[in-house]
Amino acid sequence: MAEKINAVKGMNDILPPDSARWEWLEAIVRDLMGRYAYRNIRTPILEQTALFVRGIGEVTDIVEKEMYAFEDRSDKHGQAEHLAMRPENTAGVVRAVIEHNLLYDGPRRLWYTGPMFRREKPQRGRYRQFHQIGAEALGFAGPDVDAELILLAAALWKAIGLTDVRLELNSLGQPAERALHRTQLIAHFEQHADKLDEDGKRRLHSNPLRILDTKNPAMKEVVESAPKLMDFLGAESLAHFNGLRAILDANGVAYTINPRLVRGLDYYNLSVFEFVTDRLGSQGTVCAGGRYDDLIVQIGGKAAPAVGWALGVERVLELVKEQGTQIPLPVPDVYAVVPDAAAMPVALRTLQQLRDAGVRAQMHAATVDGLGSFKSQFKKADASGAAHALVFGADELARGEVTVKALRDGGGAQTTRPLAELATWAATLQSSAPNN
Incomplete structure (x- = not known):
């Protein structure tokens, strides 16, 4: 390896x-x-x-x-x-x-x-x-x-x-005002050179204004007593x-x-x-x-x-x-459960039509171990956060239908929908979750 x-x-x-x-x-x-x-x-x-x-x-x-x-x-x-x-x-x-x-x-x-x-x-x-x-x-x-x-x-x-x-x-x-302030600033820090750290000493003549932005607490007193630019x-x-x-x-x-x-x-x-x-x-x-x-x-x-x-x-x-602000996470509207690989062509065609209609759709795809059981697919559908599962079972497809099962509101209620009339019911699958 x-x-x-x-x-x-x-x-x-x-x-x-x-x-x-x-x-x-x-x-x-x-x-x-x-x-x-x-x-x-x-x-x-x-x-x-x-x-x-x-x-x-x-x-x-x-x-x-x-x-x-x-x-x-x-x-x-x-x-x-x-x-x-x-x-x-x-x-x-x-x-x-x-x-x-x-x-x-x-x-x-x-x-x-x-x-x-x-x-x-x-x-x-x-x-x-x-x-x-x-x-x-x-x-x-x-x-x-x-x-x-x-x-x-x-x-x-x-x-x-x-x-x-x-x-x-x-x-x-403006530059002319900063120049006057710079002269006074250098004179101030020169009088307190023993209080400056290495960065402060290095910047004393090249960029003394930056000394005011130090985060070193040991220099707090000398910085606070320095001439104020506002006065110039x-x-x-x-x-x-x-x-x-x-x-x-x-x-x-x-x-x-x-x-x-x-x-x-x-x-x-x-x-x-x-x-x-x-x-x-x-x-x-x-x-x-x-x-x-x-x-x-x-x-x-x-x-x-x-x-x-x-x-x-x-x-x-x-x-x-x-602050604990809750950020909305993107979730699909529907999760396609496909018990048999033979249903894939119809399932994918249906999902494409739903996506074209604005529905967020996630398909259950095969891994190296295959599609997995019907039960394992439903677990993944639930874990996805989708509001509905679309079940492309052999019996439903034989009738030209798909089963729509509610995974959130509705307590698992399910119904069948005709694939030929998808345009009339696609919008009912859309949730208010963010579409990132």
């Missing part, structure tokens, strides 16, 4: 019945995005490494430590491409918008879903292959679209019954932030202002936000985003404002499960 090959650590198979939970969430997201007029975009998993170095930031943890990047084979000219598996998708969406000139006829609302990749130690809610759902609004400059995206996320929590999440807001202002914001930045807050207030969306909220990517400006929870341990961020007005220029496009967010699918589903 050959040696067994397992999945890569931190890259997980999603199997039934868990996959039904993913389909349930994806179906709700598709409907909600449509109601908010966001259109789906699908970008490649592999991108040029330079896209993320330039877009995310060269001194971020993602680029420095976590990104799966490699040199591809040389082409016929001896040139090798430097490629990376996408660690996030905003940069890829912006690249696609620039490459295909999507803003030519006006702003765009886009959304995506798919796998992302980061090489880090797998733990609950944090995997090497993980999945995100994201929404991006490009070409809109005002706080109204920032608010719209937050309201979209809040509507999603309501649709899936998620209650234990809270919204945190901050403003990162000019009138326009404050007006944008206050405009966002006014819309959220008018819609009854609760939030707290967190001056330590800086996000882990370099491309953000003005509004930043996170939906967080205390129920998932250290991986408490469920959905996060903000405004990234400079990213399009950084990637080589014509200047245009933009804002967006991404949520972690695994974390959202884990939180749904933690």
